[in-house]
Amino acid sequence: MRRALLVARSEFLKYVTRRGFIISLLMFPVWVVIGGVVPQWIESKTPTRNFTVVDKTGGRFAFAIAKAVRDDDEIAERDALSAFAQSNLDLPRLRERLPQLAVIVDSSSEDPETLARFRKSGGANGILSLAAPFRKTDARFQPPRPRFHFSPPGALQGADESRFAQAVNDRLSGSDPLYAVVFIPKGFSNAKSGPEAEFWSINASDPDLEHFVRRALTEELRRQLLAKFAPDVPPDTFKPTVAMRAYDPAASGGDHEISLADQARTYAPAVLAFLLLLTIFMNAGALLSGVIEEKSSRIVEVMLSCVTPVEFMTGKLLGAAAASLLTLILWAAMLLAGAAIFLPGALSNFGGLLTSIVSTGLFPMLLLCFVCGLLIYASIFLAIGSMATSIQDAQALVGPTMILVMAPLIMMPALLRDPNGAIATVLSWIPVYTPFFMMFRLPWNPPLLEVVGATILMIATTIVLVIQMGRVFANHVLTAERPPRLSALVRSMLRR
Amino acid sequence: MESRTLASGIMPSAALELSHVSKRFGDFTAVRDLSLTHGEGRILGFLGPNGAGKTTTLRMMLGLMKPDGGTLRILGKSPGTVRDRVGYLPEERGLYKRMRADSVIAYFAQLKGLDRATAHKRAHAMLERFGLAQFARVRIEGLSKGMAQKVAFIATLAHDPDVLILDEPFSGLDPLNRQSFEDAIRALARDGKTILFSTHTMEQAERLCDHLVILARGEKVFDGTLAEAHRLLPRRARIGAKADLGFLGNLQGVTSVSPPASGQPYWDIALKEGADGSSLLAACFEQRVELSHFDLSEPSLQDVFVSLAGREAEAAQ
Numbered sequence A: 001m002r003r004a005l006l007v008a009r010s011e012f013l014k015y016v017t018r019r020g021f022i023i024s025l026l027m028f029p030v031w032v033v034i035g036g037v038v039p040q041w042i043e044s045k046t047p048t049r050n051f052t053v054v055d056k057t058g059g060r061f062a063f064a065i066a067k068a069v070r071d072d073d074e075i076a077e078r079d080a081l082s083a084f085a086q087s088n089l090d091l092p093r094l095r096e097r098l099p100q101l102a103v104i105v106d107s108s109s110e111d112p113e114t115l116a117r118f119r120k121s122g123g124a125n126g127i128l129s130l131a132a133p134f135r136k137t138d139a140r141f142q143p144p145r146p147r148f149h150f151s152p153p154g155a156l157q158g159a160d161e162s163r164f165a166q167a168v169n170d171r172l173s174g175s176d177p178l179y180a181v182v183f184i185p186k187g188f189s190n191a192k193s194g195p196e197a198e199f200w201s202i203n204a205s206d207p208d209l210e211h212f213v214r215r216a217l218t219e220e221l222r223r224q225l226l227a228k229f230a231p232d233v234p235p236d237t238f239k240p241t242v243a244m245r246a247y248d249p250a251a252s253g254g255d256h257e258i259s260l261a262d263q264a265r266t267y268a269p270a271v272l273a274f275l276l277l278l279t280i281f282m283n284a285g286a287l288l289s290g291v292i293e294e295k296s297s298r299i300v301e302v303m304l305s306c307v308t309p310v311e312f313m314t315g316k317l318l319g320a321a322a323a324s325l326l327t328l329i330l331w332a333a334m335l336l337a338g339a340a341i342f343l344p345g346a347l348s349n350f351g352g353l354l355t356s357i358v359s360t361g362l363f364p365m366l367l368l369c370f371v372c373g374l375l376i377y378a379s380i381f382l383a384i385g386s387m388a389t390s391i392q393d394a395q396a397l398v399g400p401t402m403i404l405v406m407a408p409l410i411m412m413p414a415l416l417r418d419p420n421g422a423i424a425t426v427l428s429w430i431p432v433y434t435p436f437f438m439m440f441r442l443p444w445n446p447p448l449l450e451v452v453g454a455t456i457l458m459i460a461t462t463i464v465l466v467i468q469m470g471r472v473f474a475n476h477v478l479t480a481e482r483p484p485r486l487s488a489l490v491r492s493m494l495r496r
Numbered sequence B: 001m002e003s004r005t006l007a008s009g010i011m012p013s014a015a016l017e018l019s020h021v022s023k024r025f026g027d028f029t030a031v032r033d034l035s036l037t038h039g040e041g042r043i044l045g046f047l048g049p050n051g052a053g054k055t056t057t058l059r060m061m062l063g064l065m066k067p068d069g070g071t072l073r074i075l076g077k078s079p080g081t082v083r084d085r086v087g088y089l090p091e092e093r094g095l096y097k098r099m100r101a102d103s104v105i106a107y108f109a110q111l112k113g114l115d116r117a118t119a120h121k122r123a124h125a126m127l128e129r130f131g132l133a134q135f136a137r138v139r140i141e142g143l144s145k146g147m148a149q150k151v152a153f154i155a156t157l158a159h160d161p162d163v164l165i166l167d168e169p170f171s172g173l174d175p176l177n178r179q180s181f182e183d184a185i186r187a188l189a190r191d192g193k194t195i196l197f198s199t200h201t202m203e204q205a206e207r208l209c210d211h212l213v214i215l216a217r218g219e220k221v222f223d224g225t226l227a228e229a230h231r232l233l234p235r236r237a238r239i240g241a242k243a244d245l246g247f248l249g250n251l252q253g254v255t256s257v258s259p260p261a262s263g264q265p266y267w268d269i270a271l272k273e274g275a276d277g278s279s280l281l282a283a284c285f286e287q288r289v290e291l292s293h294f295d296l297s298e299p300s301l302q303d304v305f306v307s308l309a310g311r312e313a314e315a316a317q
Helices: A002-016 A019-045 A060-088 A091-097 A099-106 A112-120 A123-130 A154-158 A161-173 A208-229 A260-296 A299-304 A309-342 A344-359 A363-387 A391-417 A422-428 A431-444 A448-476 A486-494 B054-061 B101-111 B116-129 B145-157 B175-190 B202-208 B226-231 B246-250 B278-286 B301-316
Strands: A049-055 A148-151 A180-184 A198-201 B014-025 B028-039 B043-047 B069-074 B086-089 B163-167 B194-199 B211-216 B219-224 B236-241 B254-258 B267-271 B291-297
Touching (some): A019 A260, A019 A309, A049 A208, A060 A091, A060 A099, A060 A112, A060 A123, A060 A148, A099 A112, A099 A123, A112 A123, A154 A161, A161 A180, A198 A208, A260 A309, A260 A363, A260 A391, A260 A431, A299 B086, A309 A363, A363 A431, A422 A431, A422 A448, B014 B054, B014 B194, B028 B069, B028 B211, B043 B054, B043 B175, B043 B202, B054 B163, B054 B194, B101 B116, B101 B145, B145 B163, B163 B175, B211 B226, B219 B226, B219 B301, B226 B301, B246 B254, B246 B278
Parallel strands (some): B043 B194, B163 B194
Antiparallel strands (some): A180 A198, B014 B028, B211 B219, B236 B267, B236 B291, B254 B267
C-alpha cells in the first residue's frame, strides 16, 4: 500500500500542476459568472420593443394593452427596487420602523396589492425618498429599461383594408420602424370561431411581445365577460392569486415548511452528480494521455519494475480521485470567496447552505457514491489507455465509452419527473450507473432496501471493475500492439 | 545448434538463474527453452539481433512478465519478490519529462524502499557525483539527451541495488559520456554488483563483459566468456604474395586457404584452434615466396555475432 500511496501522491501532483487543471479550475467561476450575468446582460441590451395596436372594436382592447404595458413597467421597476434594497437599505430597521413601506419591497410583484401600494407610494423614487433615513450606501437607483413601448397607430388606424399590408410594411421597415403591429378586427370578441387577433412583425423569432399581447387581450376579454354576466361584481373579484407554500414532513423547520436549506439539500446531490460527470470528462483525457505517454516512453516498464500493476493502477486511481475532490473543494472555496467579495450579504446564506449540505446524514453516502463513480470510470479510462499505443487508438475506444458515460444526462428529464419511478429504479441497478443515479435519488427517499442493495452493488462493482480493469491494464500496458478485439479483451479480464 | 556453457572455472554464487524458460505470444515463440546462470559481481552482456527475445527475457527477469514455461530466479528468489534489490534502466530513459531531476531520482528510490529523506539525500549526492548538481532542479524535458540518460542511470542506482539490468544503456551518448558510463559500470561490478546489459554495440561488450550470452530468434546460441567466443571462429592469417600459396593447405594447422578475392590483395588462411602462425611463415620462406604483407588476427566479437546470428537467420530462411 505504501507504494500505491507514493504513486498516488506523484499522480496527484502531476494532475494539479497541469496547465489544463489550473485552466479548468479557473473556468468554473467564469462559467458561473457567464451563467449568472450574461442572461441579465442580454436582457439589459435588448432594446425596448416599440409597437402599436390597430383596434377596430372601438379602442377598448388597445387601451387594455396600453395598461398592461404600464403595469409591466411598474412590475419591473418594483423588482429592480427590491433587488436594490437588499444591498443598499437597512431592511431590518426599515421593517421595524416603516413596515408598510417595507412590505412593498419584500412582497412579490405577482400580488396586485403590492403593485397598488407601489404606485400609491410614488413608484421607486417615491419609496426611496421615504426610505432615505435607512440608506446604507449612496448608490443611485437605475430603473430598468421598459420591455415594451405602446405607440399610437396614427394613419394605420384608418388604412384601407386592401392597402393595410403595405401600410404595415411601411411602418415596420421605415426610418423609425415599429417592432410589431397588432390588429384587432371588428367583432373580435364575438367571432364564431373564437376571438382572433393579428400580430404583424418581421421578427418572428422573438415571441415575447406576442405572448404579452395575447395575455393582455385574454385578460380584457375576461373582464368584459365578467362585466356582461355579473355587472355588480368588481372586476378583480374573480382574479384571485394563489400563493403556494411548499411543505414536507421531513423538512428541517419546526413547521415543516421547505426552506432554502431544504431545497439545497435536495438539489445538491443532483449538482454533485453533474459535477461527477464533469470531473470524469476533465480527467479522462489526462488519464488516457498519461498512460499512453508512459507506454511510449517505457516509463511503465520502470514503474512496473518498482511496483505491481495493481499498486500502479491503484495509485493512479487514488491520485485522480484526490485531484477531483480537490477540484470540488476549490470550486466551493471560489464560490464562497466570490460571494464574500461581490455579494457580502449573501455570504452567510451561502455558507449556511454549504454547512447544511455537509452536515446532512446523506453527505457520507454522497461522498461514497462520488468516489465509487470516479473510480469506476477512471479505471475504465486507464484500461483503455493501457490498450492504446497512440491517442488515435485511444479515440476509437473513447467514443463508445463517452456515450456510456453521458447516458445519465439523457435520462435526466425522466428522473426529474419521477425520482423513484420505474425508470429511475431500473437505471439504479445498472452497475456502472449506480453511483450516479443513487446520488441523484437519495434526497427523494428511495426504499431502504434499494439503498442498501444499490450500495452493496456499487461497492462490489467498484471493486470488481477496478480489479478487472487492473488485469486489462497489466496485460496490455507493456504491449505495443493495436487495441485488442472484444473477445481478446474479455479473455484478458478473466486471465489472472 | 551450438550452445556453450560458462567454462571459466570457479562460479561465484548465482545472481541470475534461468532454467528452460519459454515465452509465447499467441503463435509466436519469443523465447524458447532459455537457460543461463550468471554469478554475483560480474558483468553479463546480453547480445542478439532485433527480435531475438532480449527485451522479453529482460522483462521476465524484472517480473514484468511471467514465463510460459521454466523458472527464473534473481538472487535466489522469484523476480517479483526482489524488486527492491534490482535496478532497471530502459533504453528510452523511462523518466517523467515534467519532473525535476532530483525529484524523479528520489521518487524511484522511494518506490524501491528508501524513506523520503534518505531518497532525496541520495539523489542530491549522486547528482553531485555525476557532475549534475546544478541541474538538480531542472525538469527532465529541459535536459540534453546525455544528461537525461545520466539522470536515468542515477535513478537506477539510487536505491543501491544488488542487480542492475541495463537495456542499451549507451544509446545516444557521446564518446565522453559513454566512457564515464563504462567506468561507472566497471566500478559497480568491482563493488560486487551483478550487471546485465543488453547491447548491439559489440565493442562495448568486448570491453566490459566477462560473460556473454547471444540470443537469436528466441534461442541461446552462445553462453560463455569473451575468450570462448573468440575460439568459436578460427584465427586467420592474411598474406600478401604474387606466388600461388595453395601449398599452405598441406600444413597441419591450416583449415583452408583462400586466394585473394576480387579487389583484395591478400590470401586468407584459416587456422585450426591452437595453431601457430609461425609455421606459415616458415613454409613460405622454405618455398622462397616473396611476401609483401603478413598478419595474424583473432576473430572479433562482431565476427562471432554475425556468424552465429547470421547462421540462425539462414536457418530460419
